[in-house]
Amino acid sequence: MHRNGTDLYTIKKITGHKDFKALERYVEIEARSLPSRDRRVMKLLLFHQHLATSSNLIEGHLLLLDSELTSIANTYIATSGLPNNQRFDCLSSPGREPIPSNNVIGVDCYIVSTTPIYMPGVHGVEGNFYKINPHMVTVNGVQRGDFGIHFDSNTPGSSGSIDVRDAIADKVDESS
Numbered sequence: 474m475h476r477n478g479t480d481l482y483t484i485k486k487i488t489g490h491k492d493f494k495a496l497e498r499y500v501e502i503e504a505r506s507l508p509s510r511d512r513r514v515m516k517l518l519l520f521h522q523h524l525a526t527s528s529n530l531i532e533g534h535l536l537l538l539d540s541e542l543t544s545i546a547n548t549y550i551a552t553s554g555l556p557n558n559q560r561f562d563c564l565s566s567p568g569r570e571p572i573p574s575n576n577v578i579g580v581d582c583y584i585v586s587t588t589p590i591y592m593p594g595v596h597g598v599e600g601n602f603y604k605i606n607p608h609m610v611t612v613n614g615v616q617r618g619d620f621g622i623h624f625d626s627n628t629p630g631s632s633g634s635i636d637v638r639d640a641i642a643d644k645v646d647e648s649s
Contacts, residue, residue: 518585518622520635522552524561524571530629531559535622535637550638555630565613568632572620578610585622592623597636599626605634 522533535551538544554563554571563570564577575582589601602621609618621634630636 516546520551520553520572522559522571524559526557526560528557530556532638535635551635552638553631553633553635555632559630565615565617567615567617570617570633572605572633572635573610573612573617577612578607580607580610583607583620590621597626597628597631598623598634600624602634 517538519536519538520533522531525531530552531554532550532552535549536545537547537549539546552571553559555569558566558569559571564573572583584606586604586606589603591600592598592602593600595602598621600623602623605620605622607618608620609616611617617633619633622637623631623634625636625638
């Protein structure tokens with residue numbers, strides 16, 4: 474959002490954060506791979522969840538943003554990682570931890586494929602999976618990957634992907 478002209482004060486207001494340091498944890502996912510003729514309809518996804526020590530599943534938000542209007546189209550409740558493993562110090566452990574933020578892996582943004590991969594027999598996905606690139610990343614010397622976005626399949630959390638619940642969170646009130 475910030476790279477597309479939205480100022481940090483607006484991002485802070487939209488996300489409900491009280492300080493700017495919290496904005497560093499955002500993972501900005503951009504569909505830049507679209508052909509130039511389709512960029513006029515490009516959408517951005519912004520995922521955020523607080524990382525903390527908790528035996529409960531920590532949920533965050535996945536915002537669907539219109540890149541032309543810099544407005545929020547939808548807000549989804551989403552999570553990444555498994556309970557007890559949604560901490561910053563767990564980012565280099567594959568298979569249980571949240572997707573690392575783009576600044577941790579040194580890229581401007583992740584890119585989401587808009588072509589689904591149908592995975593009906595994969596536990597935790599059991600449906601469409603939207604691949605996130607880069608496919609493989611290195612965190613603290615450990616290689617991680619196979620990130621994607623998929624809807625919740627009644628398994629709490631994910632193995633590093635962004636797991637979207639069916640329920641849409643209340644739309645953020647941009648007027649307040």
